[in-house]
Amino acid sequence: MADFSLSLNDDQLQIKDWIHQFAVDVIRPAAHEWDEREEFPWPIVQEAAKIGLYGLDFIMNSMGDPTGLTLPVAIEEIFWGDAGIGMAIMGSGLAAAGIAGNGTPEQMIEWVPQCYGTPDDVKLGAFCVSEPDAGSDVSSLRTRAVYDQAKDEWVLNGTKAWITNGGIANIHVVVAAVEPELKGRGQASFIIPPNTKGLSMGQKYKKHGIRASHTSEVVLEDVRIPGSCLLGGKEKLDAKLARARANTSSGKQPAMATFEATRPAVGAQALGVARAAYEFALDYAKERKAFGRAIIMNQAIAFKLANMATEIDASRLLIWRAAWLSKNGGFKNAEGSMSKYYASETAVRVTEDAIQILGGYGYTREYPVERWHRDAKIHTIFEGTSEIQQLVISRAISGLRIE
Numbered sequence: 300m301a302d303f304s305l306s307l308n309d310d311q312l313q314i315k316d317w318i319h320q321f322a323v324d325v326i327r328p329a330a331h332e333w334d335e336r337e338e339f340p341w342p343i344v345q346e347a348a349k350i351g352l353y354g355l356d357f358i359m360n361s362m363g364d365p366t367g368l369t370l371p372v373a374i375e376e377i378f379w380g381d382a383g384i385g386m387a388i389m390g391s392g393l394a395a396a397g398i399a400g401n402g403t404p405e406q407m408i409e410w411v412p413q414c415y416g417t418p419d420d421v422k423l424g425a426f427c428v429s430e431p432d433a434g435s436d437v438s439s440l441r442t443r444a445v446y447d448q449a450k451d452e453w454v455l456n457g458t459k460a461w462i463t464n465g466g467i468a469n470i471h472v473v474v475a476a477v478e479p480e481l482k483g484r485g486q487a488s489f490i491i492p493p494n495t496k497g498l499s500m501g502q503k504y505k506k507h508g509i510r511a512s513h514t515s516e517v518v519l520e521d522v523r524i525p526g527s528c529l530l531g532g533k534e535k536l537d538a539k540l541a542r543a544r545a546n547t548s549s550g551k552q553p554a555m556a557t558f559e560a561t562r563p564a565v566g567a568q569a570l571g572v573a574r575a576a577y578e579f580a581l582d583y584a585k586e587r588k589a590f591g592r593a594i595i596m597n598q599a600i601a602f603k604l605a606n607m608a609t610e611i612d613a614s615r616l617l618i619w620r621a622a623w624l625s626k627n628g629g630f631k632n633a634e635g636s637m638s639k640y641y642a643s644e645t646a647v648r649v650t651e652d653a654i655q656i657l658g659g660y661g662y663t664r665e666y667p668v669e670r671w672h673r674d675a676k677i678h679t680i681f682e683g684t685s686e687i688q689q690l691v692i693s694r695a696i697s698g699l700r701i702e
């Protein structure tokens with residue numbers, strides 16, 4: 300078990316500085332352009348891949364760290380640069396986590412690298428759970444997977460909604476109902492290999508924030524995949540279904556397991572956005588004069604900044620604790636959800652206060668704080684809304700099935 304420490308080790312400090320420099324030199328200068336274009340920032344992701352920031356090695360090294368802190372530290376810096384580009388760099392990680400969480404070692408070796416490609420040929424992964432009628436309520440997915448025993452193939456039909464990298468990814472990991480009457484316990488995760496017939500991109504969403512990140516529907520029409528693309532394998536699925544039918548299963552759902560493990564990382568994304576806005580507002584408040592003095596000399600402004608600094612630090616502490624626990628003994632009281640919930644709500648508050656501190660300038664696209672405010676908001680919605688985090692936390696602390 301690694302010691303929990305608030306001092307980053309030399310490797311972590313080096314990674315933090317290295318990514319911060321990339322964020323300063325490459326991500327920040329590109330942020331406004333890609334937000335306006337609302338397109339996937341391929342050249343920036345390619346640059347990230349060339350320096351080793353996008354790819355399997357980076358993810359494996361960060362996730363392999365026994366303290367758990369390297370990944371949130373890295374993510375905070377990337378998202379300090381820009382959240383839309385940050386999602387473009389980190390989005391494939393969701394698919395990789397879905398494979399790692401549910402697949403066999405052989406499946407991981409085969410498919411995870413294909414979510415990233417190589418620096419010369421960058422690829423993407425997409426993790427497809429949500430549907431038009433099932434977002435928070437992942438137990439009621441309508442996408443069906445039916446086994447064709449004669450051909451040892453699975454046939455998938457359905458529509459997935461709001462999928463990061465949906466339709467432009469090389470690898471789509473799809474969660475589907477195998478036995479819908481068993482709700483969440485009757486679901487399984489599948490790999491849809493590159494260029495599989497029947498998978499297509501539906502509408503591409505126009506979004507409030509993180510506009511450089513690609514979000515689309517994914518339509519599955521008689522998608523046929525080999526039996527080997529069922530994550531975890533048929534034997535394991537059959538055993539799980541048998542337990543569910545006999546009502547002795549744990550109730551653990553594949554999608555939920557993935558989301559739980561990735562929550563501190565999502566908190567770190569929000570933290571990066573909040574810190575960007577706070578730093579900008581602090582500098583601005585020292586420079587901007589009103590009534591003959593810097594606006595920070597008014598308690599109304601200085602106290603806002605004091606609250607921002609305090610809540611940002613509190614978010615980081617919750618995230619680091621959760622990240623450490625995820626590697627050292629696991630969560631006890633939904634600490635992963637606590638970190639994501641608090642950091643996301645903080646990011647929305649902090650970025651709104653930053654606009655207030657910048658006044659009229661803050662409201663215009665001339666300054667980045669309005670973009671940070673738009674970008675912050677997604678964190679209270681995806682990978683479990685704030686209300687769902689509250690639900691998870693209240694169930695964990697009470698031991699009761701709070702509705």
Ligand SMILES: Cc1cc2nc3c(=O)[nH]c(=O)nc-3n(C[C@H](O)[C@H](O)[C@H](O)COP(=O)(O)OP(=O)(O)OC[C@H]3O[C@@H](n4cnc5c(N)ncnc54)[C@H](O)[C@@H]3O)c2cc1C
Nearest residue numbers: 426427428429433434435461462463680681682683684686
């Ligand atoms: C930009 C973006 C990227 C995304 N990327 C992905 C992705 O890559 N893969 C993927 O699978 N999904 C993705 N999503 C989907 C996202 O995870 C869902 O939007 C989210 O889980 C919420 O689901 P919903 O939109 O259906 O809202 P709903 O579930 O309909 O919720 C609507 C409101 O009701 C509240 N609510 C619902 N149930 C309860 C309850 N029991 N108690 C209290 N309040 C409740 C919610 O908190 C929310 O405020 C993405 C979404 C966006 C916007």
